[in-house]
Amino acid sequence: xxxxxxxxxxxxxxxxxxxxxxxxxxxxxxxxxxxxxxxxxxxxxxxxxxxxxxxxxxxxxxxxxxxxxxxxxxxxxxxxxxxxxxxxxxxxxxxxxxxxxxxxxxxxxxxxxxxxxxxxxxxxxxxxxxxxxxxxxxxxxxxxxxxxxxxxxxxxxxxxxxxxxxxxxxxxxxxxxxxxxxxxxxxxxxxxxxxxxxxxxxxxxxxxxxxxxxxxxxxxxxxxxxxxxxxxxxxxxxxxxxxxxxxxxxxxxxxxxxxxxxxxxxxxxxxxxxxxxxxxxxxxxxxxxxxxxxxxxxxxxxxxxxxxxxxxxxxxxxxxxxxxxxxxxxxxxxxxxxxxxxxxxxxxxxxxxxxxxxxxxxxxxxxxxxxxxxxxxx
Ligand SMILES: Cc1ncc(COP(=O)(O)O)c(C=O)c1O
Numbered sequence: 488x489x490x491x492x493x494x495x496x497x498x499x500x501x502x503x504x505x506x507x508x509x510x511x512x513x514x515x516x517x518x519x520x521x522x523x524x525x526x527x528x529x530x531x532x533x534x535x536x537x538x539x540x541x542x543x544x545x546x547x548x549x550x551x552x553x554x555x556x557x558x559x560x561x562x563x564x565x566x567x568x569x570x571x572x573x574x575x576x577x578x579x580x581x582x583x584x585x586x587x588x589x590x591x592x593x594x595x596x597x598x599x600x601x602x603x604x605x606x607x608x609x610x611x612x613x614x615x616x617x618x619x620x621x622x623x624x625x626x627x628x629x630x631x632x633x634x635x636x637x638x639x640x641x642x643x644x645x646x647x648x649x650x651x652x653x654x655x656x657x658x659x660x661x662x663x664x665x666x667x668x669x670x671x672x673x674x675x676x677x678x679x680x681x682x683x684x685x686x687x688x689x690x691x692x693x694x695x696x697x698x699x700x701x702x703x704x705x706x707x708x709x710x711x712x713x714x715x716x717x718x719x720x721x722x723x724x725x726x727x728x729x730x731x732x733x734x735x736x737x738x739x740x741x742x743x744x745x746x747x748x749x750x751x752x753x754x755x756x757x758x759x760x761x762x763x764x765x766x767x768x769x770x771x772x773x774x775x776x777x778x779x780x781x782x783x784x785x786x787x788x789x790x791x792x793x794x795x796x797x798x799x800x801x802x803x804x805x806x807x808x809x810x811x812x813x814x815x816x817x818x819x820x821x822x823x824x825x826x827x828x829x830x831x832x833x834x835x836x837x838x839x840x841x842x843x844x845x846x847x848x849x850x851x852x853x854x855x856x857x858x859x860x861x862x863x864x865x
Contacts (some may be wrong), residue, residue: 494616501609502834506818510828515709515821516860518784519828521657521802523851527722528769532759537723545754549745550778551579551729552801555756558763559729569707578741579756581748582726583687583715586740588614589747589770590711593739595620599648604634606835606842608685611651620648624838630796630807630843632659634667643674647683652700655688658835658847660798662692665703672706682710687728688801690719690770691779697800701731708733711740716759718802719766719773721851725755727822734747742799777802777850780857784850787861795848802851803834807844814843821846826862 490496506519517524530648530822550556556573563569571577587610595601597619603611615622624644650671654663663671674680684700701707712842715728730740762769781797785804786794794807806829808817814831821827830849831841836845850857 493717494619495784498613502830503609506822506828506830509819509822512823513826513828515826515828516856516863517624518850518852518860519830521718521851522723523721524856525721525853527725528617531720531722531758531762534761538757543754543757544625544657545753547579547750547756549750550741551577551751551761552753552756554760554813555579555727555763556729557729558756558760561700563699563712566696567702569699569701570592571731571810572734576737577782578737578744579751580728580730580744581751582717583745584610585687585711585748586711586715586728586730587611587683587685588617589740589743590713591615591618591620592743592800593736594618594681594711596648598646600646602639602642602646602680603649603652604652605838606832607651607655608657609834612837615651618757621646622837623647623835625852626836626839626841627656627659627661627838629805631823631842632656632661634663634671636670638782639671639674643680647678649682649683650675651683651685653685655686655697655701655800656694657688657801658803658830658832660796660801660803662694662697662799665698668698668706672700672703675709676705680709682706686712686714687718689714690773691777691802692774692800693699693781694799705800706855710738716763718851719758719770720762725752725759727751727759728828743771747749777784779854780850780852780854782859783854784848784857788848788856788864791861791864793864802849804848804850805845806848808846812844814846819847821864827860829861 510517560573590616595618599620717723807859830847832845836842
């Protein structure tokens with residue numbers, strides 16, 4: 488038979504699925520994949536049930552139901568002073584993952600170059616490759632993961648079409664400084680490339696509030712802002728995400744969306760519209776809870792001799808391994824001997840070998856789970 492698409496068949500199983508499977512096989516505590524081991528808020532689940540009972544069970548409008556787009560726009564205005572028109576500058580997608588894919592397909596032509604900052608979230612690579620564009624990695628160097636602007640500048644060519652930014656950053660927990668974003672933005676303007684800004688951890692911040700890339704001067708017109716409710720509401724399985732950008736860009740992204748998923752699950756949109764429109768109280772509690780989890784895991788790991796970083800954002804922390812250790816072997820050892828699953832960070836790199844010297848822990852877990860993991864690691 489004729490060969491299948493070689494780009495697609497070359498993709499490997501995601502490291503998150505691999506580690507979760509290994510965790511199950513070894514009955515290990517799973518601090519690998521980034522999802523909570525507790526349910527999202529009951530009131531939100533009840534809102535979705537109500538929407539189903541009330542018959543919101545057929546296709547939703549392809550761009551997303553207007554009340555949800557309006558609530559998303561309301562939050563950008565309220566929390567960040569950003570204006571997005573819910574009628575034509577916001578598209579609801581099946582999680583941030585679909586927004587990333589559709590954006591890549593809509594913006595990139597075969598042969599275009601896209602800069603990604605490694606370590607990077609794994610769907611970036613696949614989405615860029617599926618669009619036929621070339622991935623150009625630039626490394627954020629451990630242990631502080633600061634961007635080296637000379638390295639970034641030398642990665643830019645006349646073919647650079649886009650740069651993927653993830654802020655707050657998975658897996659490092661880094662929040663980019665205003666100076667870094669301003670400098671990246673200046674290069675984007677000077678060299679005329681787009682910015683995809685993946686901000687799914689926008690509300691998981693511990694040191695200072697998040698500032699979307701689109702807030703910076705001259706950047707809104709060339710930035711596709713992507714976010715999702717999976718992390719913020721602890722309901723990763725609902726897959727409600729979105730992208731916001733100038734109308735012309737959203738129109739192109741929608742062209743992809745309408746022929747991939749067409750629309751996102753209707754009752755979940757109804758529930759999320761209400762949740763997003765009234766989230767102040769929830770957010771305060773959410774941040775308090777996650778700060779406690781971060782402090783518990785980070786201090787517990789430190790007490791047990793791990794060289795862990797204190798993340799400014801996200802629900803991950805990185806541990807730098809002792810000299811001579813390798814991330815994949817170390818993760819296997821932790822699963823088999825200590826019954827704790829983590830992620831080898833080399834999976835987030837394609838250029839540098841720095842990832843082989845670190846592992847990632849996820850603290851989106853109950854205190855009981857985190858305490859059990861720490862007990863195992865004693
Ligand atoms: C940086 C980053 N972007 C996007 C996603 C995917 O988000 P969603 O579940 O909304 O598709 C994740 C999930 O872990 C992530 O860490």
